[in-house]
Amino acid sequence: MVSNVSKDEALKSASSIVALLSQGSDPFISEEVRVEALQAANLVIRALEKPEDGLIKFAFSPATWMAVRVCAQLNVFDIIARNETISATEIAKNGNADETLIRRLLRVLTAAGFVAERGDGLYGPTHWTVHINSRLAQGMIKFMYDASMLPISHGPNWLKETGYQNPIDPQHGMFQAANHTDLPTFQWLAVPKNKDIWDNANTFFEGDRGSRPSWLTWFPAKDKLFPQGHDQDTPLLVDVAGGRGHDLMDFLAKYPDEPGPFVLQDQEPVLESATSLSPKIKKQVFDLFTDSPVKGARIYFMKFILHDYMNEQCIQILANVKASMVKGYSYLVINDFVLPDTGCGLLQSQWDLMMMVLLSSMERTETQWKTLLESAGLSIEGIYSPPGDGQGIIVATL
Template structure:
């Protein structure tokens, strides 16, 4: 009998034994983690009966909602800080101020999501997930997705059903007369959480500076008056600081451009020139070696992106490049967790900005339509984060 024919029928007992082993010792399965997760999720869908499947969809917002409640009312914090053992529901009710009857339903649901564990009736202990959700990165992330994005996701169907409504789904869901970034200026809690989350999630990842030898490619034969690096819509100037840290002897002007209210919060020193600028208007800095855009284009649809590019093309010299720091998704769609993440992110761009994460072919068409040539695409993470190097044809 061949090895293939010896495993023609699955053995539920062996499968259950293996699944228990995964639960007890997940670290032993790290090498195959992504494939196991993918198959386990698919197996869940295949095994669910129709009502179970519908329930999962119907209550799909509750994990995010209950995590927001648990963080804000210090359920996780109370459990983690109790080093003496389980925490009773009565103590949690006292610490959180939540009505005990309501709290009982919350805790019961949270146990089904493995956020907490009921060690004995009405006594609870934290889980691995409880601790993870107390990390500042994830506290800020939950605030952002719950407070900022969830109303926008809820308005997606309205937005798609009313294509002539110029508002984004975010503006509809939040009943906001302004765009997301303007809205954040009057919502300091949500704004601070968003900016911290965006900064922290990329802090441990590679960056464009890991794949672009900027000093040798763009900073040769410069003098103090040469505009070397223009960070267009650069926010607080984090990338200017990173560039100067990596190339401390860089000669030439480093310029940060953004709205005045944003520039006031910049972290750059005196060596970085700050310039108020709207990137839809003609670029005033002529002949810079590099015009850098970080996560600008994925916030805008193709028509606006063409406006941005056309506002800059007249300022390009033959030695100038446009550096676009954004995701470049593959045209082929491989299976795995990265696809779920980037697909979800693309929908987030849709509801927040009526934009999208672009595939390589879409980038090539967009830049080609603008009259530019892609000279290189350099990827630096497994999630499609890339630097696109573009210049005049």
């Protein structure tokens, strides 16, 4: 990131935005152009915003996050999304809340563009309102706020007390200190009293790619991984710890004529909540650390799994996958961030810190991925970059 942006640099960036957005006749710009234009727009903003003002705005931003969470709790976004114009009085009555409180919360959200202001105490939807009201966005808001805010607030003191060491112990991290537990985060989430947070987490996992394109839209999966089909006595693809099967369903949508079989593996409560799967998909209860996936599959797919763990745990997980792979036939496909050594984007670097806060884990650079997979006895066929700033693909074999 550039700390100081001159007037000339800002003008150059503004000109590049116009040029980028003028490319072609298609109203939908490509992911690469979108990300490049956003980066240029951020340079313009930094040129116009004085550091004093920018830092104050940043310091007060948690208040916006709190307002979003409370309004989600009161179903305010749903109410507004269903009405062209609605009053604070009606919103407050619906949520059994104080009208003055509703006005104060929505004052922030209208300023942020999340809700439209139609007049004094009158509100309507924007495209942000509609998105925030979606099931996946609601899961993200509730899980990320409820699971992360307390550990984040503990972060500075926890790091000071531990001598500013990089967190590596999944049983003794910021999350455990904040929640007074020595359970690893996923075990804590599985405790019955935390069911709502765990449900919201699994909903968020369905949409954690955001608007970024699926790997299946830019990576030639069939050409590289199963150009001549596969042995139909064994699975074409096993989605290892695949949640509710959203990525596996994307695969089936891309390749509807592939006969499978396909296997979705995860913990039993997660699989029970996966209710909209293709009949081609077999559910299989699975534990990353104790079980090997079904043997002999063509593809073992792991999206956002290994970033949840440090190397020691990852090597144990990979050993279980290796035990099921067939040399010369099976592929391990990892869909995860591959951080650049320099010039890392804001989203990826924030995601890395969130892994640190919640799981005492990390996102990895290309060098770190190579070191991990080689340590696990795997050979890297290739590391492939996505368009824009999404998750990459790492293909490994025995």
